[in-house]
Ligand code: IPM
């Protein structure tokens with residue numbers, strides 16, 4: 001790849017603080033490894049609303065479409081609670097996902113050994129956990145029409161969201177899950193609510209057919225999504241890859257995140273389909289956590305999910321597998337050393353701030369790269 005164009009969208013709350021730690025890594029990779037990253041910046045969420053009255057401007061959308069990858073921080077906060085629904089901070093993220101056609105959201109939940117004690121579950125339940133949630137990201141109830149509140153004229157209103165899935169959407173997301181399972185423990189669990197929802201019946205059918213037609217070598221299980229949530233907290237290590245729709249994936253990935261000790265640990269990659277000619281795909285990388293307005297600007301936010309999202313970017317957008325491995329090893333090593341932000345602090349560990357964790361990761365990464 002000739003150039004490596006990154007668009008940085010730090011967003012709101014702790015987004016900019018977390019992104020600053022990734023910017024240090026980009027600078028080091030350019031200086032030490034000649035990585036050749038070119039970065040541009042843009043506004044998204046509340047910060048974009050304040051500047052342009054939109055959750056993302058047309059100019060920044062154009063930059064996102066032209067970039068090889070987008071790094072996204074977080075959006076939202078109470079400051080923007082009063083803004084109209086159409087331009088609320090989250091609308092910027094949803095537009096990026098939709099317009100870039102990022103249908104496959106990969107959310108790995110890995111419990112670093114050093115953090116097993118930070119989980120609200122018993123250490124033996126989460127220690128060594130390594131699961132991957134594959135969430136459908138451009139369909140379902142997030143985008144289905146009609147989506148509205150109508151006035152019934154009798155003093156009542158009706159709120160409507162529409163859960164809708166077509167065959168091709170289920171085929172392509174389950175294909176991504178099966179392909180990834182082959183590189184892991186070869187086991188996919190599909191979650192839906194076929195006992196209540198028509199879209200769940202179709203989901204189940206299409207996943208089963210896709211499996212039979214192309215991926216019969218992969219072990220496939222089906223689970224109702226509510227039972228899946230229960231099993232995730234009962235014995236999460238039974239799972240390898242979980243494939244599920246947009247809304248269930250949103251909920252189940254928050255549950256999975258907490259298994260790993262903190263929401264501040266979970267990265268994600270949102271990928272489009274590979275281009276027929278070049279094979280490259282649109283991509284956006286973001287931490288699963290939100291903007292955490294309560295701790296924003298205090299220098300105590302955990303930047304690890306953001307840094308680990310950048311590691312996913314190296315791996316999936318630029319084929320920099322060795323560098324991604326080294327970055328993940330560096331994160332693990334820093335945790336082994338006992339450095340912790342407040343969200344993952346446990347007895348006997350050292351509390352440090354955002355920049356100290358970031359600096360330690362950069363230092364480790366450089367040492368591993370030497
Ligand atoms: C996520 C978030 C988003 C979602 C919000 C911010 C719109 O919760 O990425 O999980 O619901 O998808």
Ligand code: MG
Nearest residue numbers: 250251254288
């Ligand atoms: Mg969510």
